[in-house]
Amino acid sequence: MKFIGFFLSLFVTASLITLLNMPFDNIPPIGKLLSPHQGFWQNSEKEPISLDKFIELIELKESVTVQFDELLIPHINAKNNEDLYMTQGYVTAYHRLWQMDFYARVVMGRLSEVVGIKALEYDRLQRRLGLKDMTLKLHDELMKDVYYASIISSYTNGVNTYIASLSQGDYPIEFKLLDYEPEKWTTVKTCMAYALLASTLSRSEADIEHTNFRKMFGENLFNVLFPEPDGTSAPVIPKDTPFDFEPVSQPQKPEKFEVQHIVNESISKQNPLNGSNNFAIDSTKSKSGHAILANEPDLELTAPSIWYASHLTSPDINVMGVTVPGTPVILIGFNDSISWGVTNSPRDQVDWFSVTFKDASRKEYLYNNQWFKTEQILEEIVIKNADNFIDTIIRVHHGPIVYDRDYLSNHEKVNLAMRWIAHDESTTFKALFNFNKANNYDEFVEGLRFFSGPPQNIIYSDTKGNIALNLPGKFPIKFPGQGKFILDGSDPDSEWKKYIPFEHRLERYNHPQGFLSSANQFPVDRTTYPYYVYSHRFENYRNRRVNDRLITMQNIEPEDLMSLQNDNFNYIASEILPYLLSQLDTLSLNEDQNKFFDELQNWDYFNHPNLKAPTNFELWSDILWDQLWDEFDTMSFAVNKPDIYTTSQLILSDSLVGFSDRLSTPEKETTSDLINYAFDIAVDSLNEWLSINGKNHSWNEFKGTEVNHLISSFTSFNSKNISIGGNHNIVNAASKHHGPSWRMVVEMDPQGINAYGVYPGSQTGNPGNPMYGHMITPWAEGKYYNLKFGQNKLLVGDILYEIQLTPQE
Amino acid sequence: MKFIIKIFLMGILSYLLPFYFSWWSIALGAGLISLLIRGSNFNSFNGGVIAGGLVWFYLSFTIDNATNSILSEKIALLMNLTDSIWLIYASTLIGALVTGLGSLTGSLLRSILSPKKMSRNEYVSYS
Numbered sequence: 001m002k003f004i005g006f007f008l009s010l011f012v013t014a015s016l017i018t019l020l021n022m023p024f025d026n027i028p029p030i031g032k033l034l035s036p037h038q039g040f041w042q043n044s045e046k047e048p049i050s051l052d053k054f055i056e057l058i059e060l061k062e063s064v065t066v067q068f069d070e071l072l073i074p075h076i077n078a079k080n081n082e083d084l085y086m087t088q089g090y091v092t093a094y095h096r097l098w099q100m101d102f103y104a105r106v107v108m109g110r111l112s113e114v115v116g117i118k119a120l121e122y123d124r125l126q127r128r129l130g131l132k133d134m135t136l137k138l139h140d141e142l143m144k145d146v147y148y149a150s151i152i153s154s155y156t157n158g159v160n161t162y163i164a165s166l167s168q169g170d171y172p173i174e175f176k177l178l179d180y181e182p183e184k185w186t187t188v189k190t191c192m193a194y195a196l197l198a199s200t201l202s203r204s205e206a207d208i209e210h211t212n213f214r215k216m217f218g219e220n221l222f223n224v225l226f227p228e229p230d231g232t233s234a235p236v237i238p239k240d241t242p243f244d245f246e247p248v249s250q251p252q253k254p255e256k257f258e259v260q261h262i263v264n265e266s267i268s269k270q271n272p273l274n275g276s277n278n279f280a281i282d283s284t285k286s287k288s289g290h291a292i293l294a295n296e297p298d299l300e301l302t303a304p305s306i307w308y309a310s311h312l313t314s315p316d317i318n319v320m321g322v323t324v325p326g327t328p329v330i331l332i333g334f335n336d337s338i339s340w341g342v343t344n345s346p347r348d349q350v351d352w353f354s355v356t357f358k359d360a361s362r363k364e365y366l367y368n369n370q371w372f373k374t375e376q377i378l379e380e381i382v383i384k385n386a387d388n389f390i391d392t393i394i395r396v397h398h399g400p401i402v403y404d405r406d407y408l409s410n411h412e413k414v415n416l417a418m419r420w421i422a423h424d425e426s427t428t429f430k431a432l433f434n435f436n437k438a439n440n441y442d443e444f445v446e447g448l449r450f451f452s453g454p455p456q457n458i459i460y461s462d463t464k465g466n467i468a469l470n471l472p473g474k475f476p477i478k479f480p481g482q483g484k485f486i487l488d489g490s491d492p493d494s495e496w497k498k499y500i501p502f503e504h505r506l507e508r509y510n511h512p513q514g515f516l517s518s519a520n521q522f523p524v525d526r527t528t529y530p531y532y533v534y535s536h537r538f539e540n541y542r543n544r545r546v547n548d549r550l551i552t553m554q555n556i557e558p559e560d561l562m563s564l565q566n567d568n569f570n571y572i573a574s575e576i577l578p579y580l581l582s583q584l585d586t587l588s589l590n591e592d593q594n595k596f597f598d599e600l601q602n603w604d605y606f607n608h609p610n611l612k613a614p615t616n617f618e619l620w621s622d623i624l625w626d627q628l629w630d631e632f633d634t635m636s637f638a639v640n641k642p643d644i645y646t647t648s649q650l651i652l653s654d655s656l657v658g659f660s661d662r663l664s665t666p667e668k669e670t671t672s673d674l675i676n677y678a679f680d681i682a683v684d685s686l687n688e689w690l691s692i693n694g695k696n697h698s699w700n701e702f703k704g705t706e707v708n709h710l711i712s713s714f715t716s717f718n719s720k721n722i723s724i725g726g727n728h729n730i731v732n733a734a735s736k737h738h739g740p741s742w743r744m745v746v747e748m749d750p751q752g753i754n755a756y757g758v759y760p761g762s763q764t765g766n767p768g769n770p771m772y773g774h775m776i777t778p779w780a781e782g783k784y785y786n787l788k789f790g791q792n793k794l795l796v797g798d799i800l801y802e803i804q805l806t807p808q809e
Numbered sequence: 810m811k812f813i814i815k816i817f818l819m820g821i822l823s824y825l826l827p828f829y830f831s832w833w834s835i836a837l838g839a840g841l842i843s844l845l846i847r848g849s850n851f852n853s854f855n856g857g858v859i860a861g862g863l864v865w866f867y868l869s870f871t872i873d874n875a876t877n878s879i880l881s882e883k884i885a886l887l888m889n890l891t892d893s894i895w896l897i898y899a900s901t902l903i904g905a906l907v908t909g910l911g912s913l914t915g916s917l918l919r920s921i922l923s924p925k926k927m928s929r930n931e932y933v934s935y936s
Contacts, residue, residue, distance in 0.1 A: 006917035012910060030899075031833065034900040036868030041881075716886035767883050769879075770876075
């Protein structure tokens with residue numbers, strides 16, 4: 001009897017514990033999560049920083065001081081570079097460990113391991129794109145160089161020392177909610193940012209979509225709907241820039257170089273809303289006589305933020321700015337002498353080659369009329385709560401075959417190999433370390449030599465009043481049209497052979513107009529640059545607005561460039577709205593329609609958060625665009641719709657070539673009919689929105705900008721309904737999910753520079769920290785913080801928290 | 810008095826053990842105390858419930874209070890709870906039940922291992 005009682009009790013106790021210690025589907029072990037010692041309670045923080053004031057680190061050589069300022073930006077002061085980067089690794093992990101782990105999983109195609117089968121297709125794509133291979137290659141190259149190997153190892157050690165110091169209760173909350181533990185950081189992971197950024201920034205292409213469209217509708221219509229820009233409208237490199245070099249001979253266009261395929265579904269691309277602005281003014285435009293530089297990368301707005309700010313000081317270096325957590329270098333920033341910033345430069349960096357296999361074994365493929373051996377790679381993907389998945393990836397000399405019988409080929413036996421510059425050996429890391437330490441333009445240009453991509457418009461300014469714009473990187477010399485469509489993988493003449501020499505790059509050093517700027521637009525006047533430049537999509541509005549403003553602005557102060565970064569002028573509306581309004585049949589408007597019309601009629605084209613007209617315009621123009629290209633929705637194969645700029649031009653010139661017809665009606669609509677129809681629908685949609693949301697339709701309410709957590713189901717870690725103006729194609733590029741991810745303005749005063757910055761997030765990644773997301777509201781309001789550097793250097797009174805790291809005895 | 814001491818000791822172990830071992834080490838701690846210190850099964854269970862419940866309530870409540878529910882509110886939303894107070898209740902309940910059951914099991918094990926207490930009558934007859 002007693003035995004029964006005991007065993008029964010033991011059984012009940014053990015069962016309860018097991019139950020509470022077990023995950024169910026997406027629910028983490030509830031006993032563990034609610035434990036005050038180890039669960040989420042331990043992630044609730046009273047103070048912004050909870051590090052020990054004195055920390056002993058085994059591998060440290062000498063003592064290091066870290067002072068956190070009021071924004072929680074660490075100012076690291078080390079006596080040698082190894083200690084510097086080790087400490088950077090340590091404090092970055094303190095603030096962002098889970099995010100670093102997440103990014104490493106994104107790059108290595110290992111998300112399924114922690115979030116389950118829903119990430120499988122994502123992981124497969126990442127591996128097929130070769131992000132893991134790129135990272136390993138980059139890592140192996142860097143580790144051959146003693147200097148970089150020591151930086152990477154030191155940073156890695158710093159992260160690992162931090163991880164080793166954690167008990168279960170200290171793990172970031174996301175580990176607890178997803179029920180896994182931080183694993184060891186590696187030198188490979190320290191190199192992950194390159195693949196992460198290359199995939200975010202240099203994978204924009206439409207070869208497959210273009211091939212489909214051209215096959216179905218012919219070359220003429222293709223050229224009307226997808227024209228190539230000529231670069232005469234405010235290009236990155238001012239039009240009067242001479243290119244007085246003898247160009248490398250260009251490849252001949254082969255007789256027949258493109259293949260005709262129909263591919264139903266294509267891989268997901270980088271978001272077209274990723275874009276950025278940067279601009280710099282020289283001493284002549286500036287009130288103080290010092291150059292001023294401004295930069296803001298517009299990316300997906302995430303929590304934790306993609307950026308982590310820090311100030312790194314050693315006898316060798318004194319640099320401040322932001323970087324991707326997990327990466328030991330400053331990507332955008334400034335030092336005592338120079339500052340630099342980047343915007344993406346859309347350039348076709350990916351071409352697709354159609355590959356023919358000899359037989360179903362896929363062991364040989366056709367090239368130059370001969371059979372060559374393929375390489376086969378088995379990628380094993382571990383999946384939480386499911387069996388492992390093994391993906392077979394075939395490689396040919398062009399690159400990995402991404403589309404094949406196992407992936408998106410629709411059983412059509414289409415095999416497409418990806419040739420992507422980012423697969424080649426990259427030395428971009430070295431470029432960035434050189435920028436961090438450069439004292440003048442010559443040293444900066446030496447750094448540019450190493451910059452292999454993703455292609456960026458790199459803006460520069462220095463304390464001597466100089467400014468410059470450069471587009472360094474690896475660019476194949478193409479014959480006109482090469483890579484716009486799928487290429488024939490068996491034809492050697494369709495391949496890339498030579499690359500544009502560094503000396504022939506797009507560069508502008510100073511300019512009589514007193515400023516330089518870039519905003520993802522076409523880089524150069526086509527008639528002046530001897531090499532073929534192509535991408536399927538370019539910005540056409542932000543660049544013109546920035547240039548319009550900078551031309552008229554004089555006696556510029558840093559605050560003026562801050563205002564420009566927050567400029568809400570809707571260039572699209574200014575160009576097309578007067579025409580749209582003129583096409584309306586205003587005599588037959590009802591009351592609601594009249595109000596809608598009046599709001600637009602009295603609008604000055606600024607997307608300010610409190611105005612209603614931007615909402616009206618957004619609704620109307622979106623519906624018009626949808627109705628205009630409704631023909632595209634019926635196509636069962638991958639195809640792109642014409643962009644906003646092309647659409648606007650077609651509407652304004654009334655040359656819509658029959659697309660104005662709505663397929664759902666028997667009548668043949670004209671452009672004017674369609675504009676009126678879209679107007680009616682827009683008013684109805686607005687009324688519906690108003691009745692559902694029960695608030696007024698001011699732009700901020702309607703747009704509802706959000707900063708969402710990287711794990712979409714962690715909804716309470718998000719910030720919703722952020723009141724900010726702007727939109728896509730507006731300088732203040734804050735749309736619903738995208739926007740300025742780091743705004744920086746730097747005045748290059750030789751007596752000590754003045755730097756300002758803000759980003760929509762916080763240094764801490766912990767939703768349980770009192771400062772989580774604290775910069776979001778100031779960011780939305782267009783406010784900036786003094787960055788503690790140069791003239792505003794960190795004073796004793798500004799130090800929020802200080803820690804000392806010492807070598808372990 | 811012994812009851813109070815047991816509660817006190819189980820409370821200390823419930824507080825300390827999870828800093829070094831898994832969260833459910835509170836059951837082992839309470840079981841150990843009930844194995845070493847005599848008490849009825851009913852009292853052992855109750856003592857465990859009170860000790861574990863109090864410690865988990867105290868810890869979660871003080872953390873929540875000191876941090877103005879900064880994280881518990883967010884976690885409550887993720888779990889579709891209307892108020893973060895439910896998380897304190899849930900933590901308290903888990904701490905109480907697991908400690909109580911651990912304590913009961915310890916007490917029952919004691920009655921198997923110590924034959925002297927198996928039966929008062931037998932004990933009398935031997936003397």
